[in-house]
Amino acid sequence: MACVGWPNLLLDGVQIRFSHLTGDRPCCPLDPTHKIHRHGHYFRYGDCDSPQPLECILRFLCLLCGRTISVLHDHLLPYRPIAAPKVQADFDARVSGQSSPAVTEKESGCLKRAWERFTRRTTALAATLGQMVQLVFLEPKPIWFQLRRWGNLSDILRMLGRPFNTSLLHDYLCVRPWSRSSG
Numbered sequence: 001m002a003c004v005g006w007p008n009l010l011l012d013g014v015q016i017r018f019s020h021l022t023g024d025r026p027c028c029p030l031d032p033t034h035k036i037h038r039h040g041h042y043f044r045y046g047d048c049d050s051p052q053p054l055e056c057i058l059r060f061l062c063l064l065c066g067r068t069i070s071v072l073h074d075h076l077l078p079y080r081p082i083a084a085p086k087v088q089a090d091f092d093a094r095v096s097g098q099s100s101p102a103v104t105e106k107e108s109g110c111l112k113r114a115w116e117r118f119t120r121r122t123t124a125l126a127a128t129l130g131q132m133v134q135l136v137f138l139e140p141k142p143i144w145f146q147l148r149r150w151g152n153l154s155d156i157l158r159m160l161g162r163p164f165n166t167s168l169l170h171d172y173l174c175v176r177p178w179s180r181s182s183g
């Protein structure tokens with residue numbers, strides 16, 4: 001990643017969701033008095049059928065910490081080229097036993113991988129949810145139902161991001177705020 005002019009900067013930053021923003025830019029997770037600068041943008045995929053990455057992600061930089069903060073649109077999942085509403089509709093159909101909405105072949109593969117990843121996350125997600133409710137079964141179905149009480153998948157991703165510092169399909173380092181010892 002380009003680091004022109006600031007060779008000592010560590011640019012492995014965090015991702016927050018757009019709905020976490022309370023102003024025109026995020027706060028430094030270490031110290032809210034740190035000044036945050038705009039730091040360009042990048043494009044990523046939000047649709048696996050798109051021939052090129054079209055989702056523009058704004059990036060910010062805390063100069064004092066030397067870390068970046070990317071702001072992910074609420075309809076995106078970290079690192080997954082498929083929109084949250086499609087994942088939500090697919091997961092809803094899987095747990096209710098109804099037929100999944102029509103999708104393309106690429107989307108079908110992407111959704112299948114997302115579901116497989118989710119089913120391997122049940123223990124971790126139950127531990128996260130266990131801070132709020134007692135879950136009896138570590139099965140995907142009751143965990144998805146419980147998550148859906150928070151709202152749609154964008155709401156779920158926002159809640160998992162803050163306060164729980166995790167995400168739906170993986171415990172990404174990038175969704176955790178940095179600390180003095182993590183950089």
Ligand SMILES: [Zn+2]
Pocket residue numbers: 028029030031034062063064065066
């Ligand atoms: Zn900072």
